[in-house]
Amino acid sequence: MTAQTASADYCSQIEVLRPVLLKYARLQLRNPAWAEDAVSETVLAALEKPQAFAGNSQLKTWLIGILKHKLVDQIRRNSREMSTTASSDDGEDLDDLLFSADGHWREMQHDWGNPEDALRQLDFMKVLEACVEKLPGQQGRLFMMREWLELESEEICKELAITPTNLWVMLHRARLRLRECLQLGWFGAPAAGGAT
Amino acid sequence: MIKLKITCREATGIVLKAEDRSMPLAERLSLRLHQRICGNCRRFARQVELMRQASARWRHYSED
Numbered sequence: 603m604t605a606q607t608a609s610a611d612y613c614s615q616i617e618v619l620r621p622v623l624l625k626y627a628r629l630q631l632r633n634p635a636w637a638e639d640a641v642s643e644t645v646l647a648a649l650e651k652p653q654a655f656a657g658n659s660q661l662k663t664w665l666i667g668i669l670k671h672k673l674v675d676q677i678r679r680n681s682r683e684m685s686t687t688a689s690s691d692d693g694e695d696l697d698d699l700l701f702s703a704d705g706h707w708r709e710m711q712h713d714w715g716n717p718e719d720a721l722r723q724l725d726f727m728k729v730l731e732a733c734v735e736k737l738p739g740q741q742g743r744l745f746m747m748r749e750w751l752e753l754e755s756e757e758i759c760k761e762l763a764i765t766p767t768n769l770w771v772m773l774h775r776a777r778l779r780l781r782e783c784l785q786l787g788w789f790g791a792p793a794a795g796g797a798t
Numbered sequence: 799m800i801k802l803k804i805t806c807r808e809a810t811g812i813v814l815k816a817e818d819r820s821m822p823l824a825e826r827l828s829l830r831l832h833q834r835i836c837g838n839c840r841r842f843a844r845q846v847e848l849m850r851q852a853s854a855r856w857r858h859y860s861e862d
Binding site for chain 1: 805806807808810811814815817818819837838839841842844845846847848849851852853855856857859860861862
């Protein structure tokens, strides 16, 4: 084979990774069609330029790197639709449930213990992923852009044409929700420790 | 001006805000004063810290 042609082995390795790519694309874009497009573009780019894969990193690492660029392209392309469909699913404010009228916690907050204990475990990563998936559409997108794509706030605001205040409100809500979900799904039911 | 007494709701807002932008000194001081007397808010701040570490670990896990 020449350097320009992808070997059958290389192609099948990429195919095996497609579901993983699709999972992250969906988490980021919250739209199956856009996610499919981003993954197809990623796979195509990888197949067109097998020589670009240096082999000194893992194939998955390299593909995720390409995918992240394609996801940003998709976000740009569909930013208008993302922003116009945003408001309907993100209304609820957890703050009112967590705090009483005078601004105090309604319930006792739990000690999550030593981070290493949780972070070492593969199952924790799965719970975290499930919790991110449960975030409402635009909150999920913004959280992923911030934490997974590692974009700066200014970049996110620019790409989606939203105000910083809007972004911060959404991230605030997303983080409170995520915390609630981790508390329920991993660190124990909210009432388990009881108020002591 | 430093607000000497902030509520837990405000303290929570400051902790979350700090994840995405720099925290003004006055807010940092108000928060520290509040946390000194509030175990719930200390625990909340540690939870947010753990979530930050978890995100970093998750990023790594997704690429590995």
